[in-house]
Amino acid sequence: MSPETPQVDKSHYRFGRYQFEGRFVSYYWQLYEVLSREPSSVLEVGVGDKVFGDFIKNNTRVSYTSVDVAADLAPDVVGSILTLPFADKTFDVACAFEVLEHLLFKDVERALSELLRVSKNYVVVSVPHFGPMLSLSFKIPFLPRVQLALKIPYPKQHVFNGQHYWELGTRGYPASRLRGLMRTHATLVKDYVPFNSAYHHFFILKV
Numbered sequence: 001m002s003p004e005t006p007q008v009d010k011s012h013y014r015f016g017r018y019q020f021e022g023r024f025v026s027y028y029w030q031l032y033e034v035l036s037r038e039p040s041s042v043l044e045v046g047v048g049d050k051v052f053g054d055f056i057k058n059n060t061r062v063s064y065t066s067v068d069v070a071a072d073l074a075p076d077v078v079g080s081i082l083t084l085p086f087a088d089k090t091f092d093v094a095c096a097f098e099v100l101e102h103l104l105f106k107d108v109e110r111a112l113s114e115l116l117r118v119s120k121n122y123v124v125v126s127v128p129h130f131g132p133m134l135s136l137s138f139k140i141p142f143l144p145r146v147q148l149a150l151k152i153p154y155p156k157q158h159v160f161n162g163q164h165y166w167e168l169g170t171r172g173y174p175a176s177r178l179r180g181l182m183r184t185h186a187t188l189v190k191d192y193v194p195f196n197s198a199y200h201h202f203f204i205l206k207v
Contacts, residue, residue: 039092129201130169
């Protein structure tokens with residue numbers, strides 16, 4: 001399947017099918033990681049259900065541009081992450097949430113290179129991270145809440161499901177493999193799995 005070919009139609013994103021509690025936690029961290037960089041302009045590759053983009057457009061003064069291969073999702077620009085139709089250093093932050101796994105892993109480096117090329121400062125991405133999670137949360141009166149979370153290795157063979165060609169945590173795709181790839185192109189300033197969104201792993205790169 002070509003990266004220029006949409007894998008799902010718009011109905012895929014309806015509430016009750018695509019949405020779940022952890023995904024809204026993920027939206028919070030998407031917005032936090034991008035807006036905490038205080039950008040003037042943001043590019044989002046892969047618009048999904050538009051929760052991130054709608055918040056940026058309706059609640060901030062940040063200039064927002066979207067690109068997606070799926071024309072029925074009505075992105076600002078129809079295009080591929082492998083050949084982004086923008087000049088070098090066009091945006092303060094470029095982001096792609098739950099997008100890279102829709103590419104063959106051999107194409108991920110090219111996609112990251114494109115995100116880094118069009119960004120002036122930061123690239124923020126998230127990808128699925130398969131596997132069970134050990135978590136602990138406790139609160140002592142008058143002190144901040146403490147939350148600890150750890151992914152437990154449980155590798156299994158990933159089977160292409162029509163959408164994801166790979167996922168972190170499956171056999172052959174440890175998080176260290178993606179970290180290593182990222183570090184050959186940029187400074188990896190942060191990576192983590194949110195406490196209440198165990199399936200999404202975030203990476204923040206400094207251009």
